[in-house]
Amino acid sequence: MSTTSAPARRRLRAPSFTAQILLALVVGVLLGWWALAIGETPSGEPNGLAVALDTIGSAFVSLLRATVPPLVFTAIVASIANLRGVANAARLAGQTLVWFAITAAASVVIGIGLGLVMRPGVNTTVGADAAAEPGRTGSWLDFLGGLVPANFLGLQTSASLNQDGGEITGVSSSLSFNVLQILVMALVVGIAALKVGDKAEPFLSVNRSLLAIIQKVLWWIIRLAPLGTLGLIGRAIATYGWDALTPLGTFAGAVYIGLALVLVLVYPVVLKTNGLSVLRFYRGAWPAIQLGFVSRSSIGTLPLTQRVVERNLGVPSSYASFAVPLGSTTKMDGCASIYPALAAIFVAQFFGLELAVTDYLLIAFVSVVGSAATAGLTGALVMLTLTLSTLGLPLEGVGLLLAIDPILDMGRTATNVAGQALVPTVVAKREGILDVEQYNSAEAANLFTDEEHATTAPENVSGRPQSAAQPEPVRS
Numbered sequence: 408m409s410t411t412s413a414p415a416r417r418r419l420r421a422p423s424f425t426a427q428i429l430l431a432l433v434v435g436v437l438l439g440w441w442a443l444a445i446g447e448t449p450s451g452e453p454n455g456l457a458v459a460l461d462t463i464g465s466a467f468v469s470l471l472r473a474t475v476p477p478l479v480f481t482a483i484v485a486s487i488a489n490l491r492g493v494a495n496a497a498r499l500a501g502q503t504l505v506w507f508a509i510t511a512a513a514s515v516v517i518g519i520g521l522g523l524v525m526r527p528g529v530n531t532t533v534g535a536d537a538a539a540e541p542g543r544t545g546s547w548l549d550f551l552g553g554l555v556p557a558n559f560l561g562l563q564t565s566a567s568l569n570q571d572g573g574e575i576t577g578v579s580s581s582l583s584f585n586v587l588q589i590l591v592m593a594l595v596v597g598i599a600a601l602k603v604g605d606k607a608e609p610f611l612s613v614n615r616s617l618l619a620i621i622q623k624v625l626w627w628i629i630r631l632a633p634l635g636t637l638g639l640i641g642r643a644i645a646t647y648g649w650d651a652l653t654p655l656g657t658f659a660g661a662v663y664i665g666l667a668l669v670l671v672l673v674y675p676v677v678l679k680t681n682g683l684s685v686l687r688f689y690r691g692a693w694p695a696i697q698l699g700f701v702s703r704s705s706i707g708t709l710p711l712t713q714r715v716v717e718r719n720l721g722v723p724s725s726y727a728s729f730a731v732p733l734g735s736t737t738k739m740d741g742c743a744s745i746y747p748a749l750a751a752i753f754v755a756q757f758f759g760l761e762l763a764v765t766d767y768l769l770i771a772f773v774s775v776v777g778s779a780a781t782a783g784l785t786g787a788l789v790m791l792t793l794t795l796s797t798l799g800l801p802l803e804g805v806g807l808l809l810a811i812d813p814i815l816d817m818g819r820t821a822t823n824v825a826g827q828a829l830v831p832t833v834v835a836k837r838e839g840i841l842d843v844e845q846y847n848s849a850e851a852a853n854l855f856t857d858e859e860h861a862t863t864a865p866e867n868v869s870g871r872p873q874s875a876a877q878p879e880p881v882r883s
Contacts (some may be wrong), residue, residue: 424632428697431633432640435460435701436830439644453645460641463474468707470628474621475709476637479586480593481618481729482713487597488611489725499838501731506677506830507738508775513673515774516739517665518748519767527658528756533807586706587736590729625710632698632711639701647813655811658753661711667746668816676828681833687847691719699824703816708824709735716828721842722835730834734827741819741826743788744774747794754804755793766798773797787812 423432442456455463507537675685689696695712702708713731716722721732748770755762773794786807795802808815835841 425693427633428694430634430635432697432701435640436644437639438637439641442641442645457645459640459643463638464635464640464642464701465638467628467631467638468702468704470631471710472704472707474625474628475586476589477621478710478713479589479728480731481614481621482597482724483541483590483593483732484597484600484614485611485618485726486725487594488600488607488614495838499726499834500729502812502834503733503830506833507734509633509742510669510673510677510740511738511775511832512771514665514669514744514818515670515748515771518745518774519752519770521665522749522752522873525657525661525664526756527655527661528753528758530657531757532751533654533757533810561641579828586732588624590732595721599782625714629711629714632694635702636697639698642701642818643813645699655808658749658808659811659815661749662746662815663818665749666741666822669740669745669822670825674825677829677833681836683832684847688720688829688832689825691715691846692825695828696720696821696825700817700821703813703820705735705739705820705823705827707821712824712827716831720828720832720844721845722831723840723842725767726835726840727831730831731827734830738827738830739787739790739819739823742816743777743790745822746787746815746819747774747777747790749802750791750793750808751798751800752798754807755798757804757807758801760800762798769798780836787816790841812829 438460439455442454442460444453445456448454600611674688677683678688692715695715699705699708705712709732709804712735713727714729716731719725735799750764751770754760755766774790777790777793779795791805791808792802795804832841832846836843
C-alpha cells in the first residue's frame with residue numbers, strides 16, 4: 408500500500424536585515440523628494456506626506472531613546488556585579504580614554520589640514536548679515552555640571568511658554584536625561600552592591616531580570632529599524648533639501664571629505680594595526696552607523712550601537728555597557744574634532760583673522776579634551792562655541808553655518824557612532840577579551856539572536872569571555 412505525500416510548501420523568506428535597511432533608504436529618499444516637490448500647504452504648514460515621514464522617524468528615535476536610561480543603568484550595575492578584577496577594569500577604562508584621544512587627534516589633524524588647503528572661509532558666498540551668536544555655548548566648567556547627578560536617574564526637566572501673537576497660551580514641559588550622570592550613578596550603585604555583599608543579592612537578581620526585559624523590548628524596537636530609517640531619511644530630504652549648500656559648498660565639501668577620510672583611512676589603519684578585519688568591522692557596525700546618519704542622534708542610536716558592539720563585534724557586554732555610553736557623550740570624532748577645527752578656520756578666514764601655530768595647537772587640544780568638558784551638553788554647536796571662545800574668535804561666526812548644520816550633522820553623527828563602536832572593539836582585542844570568532848562572523852542578522860536563549864549574565868572583564876553556546880540567530 409503506497410501513500411503519496413503532498414509536496415512541502417516553501418516559505419517565502421523576507422529580505423535580510425541589511426537589504427531591508429537599504430531598501431528603506433531608497434524608498435525614503437524617493438518619498439522625501441516627493442514631499443519636497445509637493446511643498447507646503449496654502450496655509451504654510453508641511454504637507455501630509457512630510458508630516459507622516461516626520462512622525463514615523465521621530466517615533467522610532469523616541470522609542471530607542473526611551474530605552475537608554477534603564478538600559479545603561481541596569482547593564483552597568485549587572486556588569487560591575489560580575490567583575491572579578493578591579494585592576495583590569497581600571498586598565499580597560501584607561502585604555503578606552505587613550506584610544507578616544509588617539510582617534511580624536513588624528514581626526515582633528517585631518518580637519519585642520521583640509522581647512523588650510525580648501526580655505527572654506529575665503530571660498531564662500533554667504534553674507535555677513537547671517538552672522539549671529541548661538542543661544543547655547545560650551546564652557547570648560549560644563550564637565551563638572553555634567554558629571555554630578557542632579558537626581559538619582561540623571562533626569563532633567565525644562566518648561567517653556569507657548570505664545571500666539573504675544574499672548575501666552577500655555578506652558579510646555581519636557582523631560583530629558585544625561586547619560587553621563589546615569590553612568591556615574593550606575594557605577595556608584597554597582598560598587599555599593601559589591602561592598603554590601605550577600606545582602607545585595609536580591610537587588611542584583613531584580614536588576615538582572617530588568618536587564619533581560621529591557622533587552623527583549625530593545626529587540627522588538629530594532630526590528631522596526633527599516634521603517635524608522637524610511638521615515639528619518641525621508642524627513643531629512645523633505646525638510647532640508649540641498650539648496651542651502653550652495654553658498655557654503657566648499658565648507659560642506661571639506662567636512663564630508665574629512666569625515667570620509669576618518670572612515671576609510673584613520674579607522675581602517677587602527678583596525679589593521681590591531682589585527683582586525685576592516686570589512687568585518689563595517690559589516691557588523693553598519694546598522695548603527697546608518698541609523699546615526701539618518702537620526703542625527705548619538706544618544707538615540709546608543710542602544711543599537713551597544714547591541715552591534717556586543718552581538719556583531721564580539722565585545723563582552725560587561726565592558727561594552729560602560730564604553731559605549733561613555734563614548735556616546737565624549738567620543739565624537741565628527742562633531743568634536745573635524746567639524747570644530749574646520750569651522751574655527753572658516754570663521755577666522757571669513758573675518759580676515761590670522762591664526763598662529765599656537766592657535767592650531769589649541770584647536771587640537773580643545774578637540775581632544777573639549778568633548779569630555781562638554782559631555783553634559785553634547786552637540787556640535789556646543790563644541791564649536793567652546794573652540795571659538797578658547798581661540799578668541801567671534802561667536803557670531805556660528806550663525807554663518809547654521810543653515811546647513813542639519814545636513815552636515817548627518818555625516819558627523821555617522822562618524823561619531825562608528826568611532827563609538829571602534830574603540831571598545833580595539834580595546835577588547837588588545838586586552839584579549841574580544842570574541843574573535845564572533846567578530847569574524849559579523850552579520851546584521853546577529854542583532855536578532857533570540858534573547859530567550861542568550862546568556863543574561865555579562866562576561867567577566869578580568870579575563871576572556873565566559874564560554875557559552877552561541878544561540879541560533881532568528882531569520883530576518
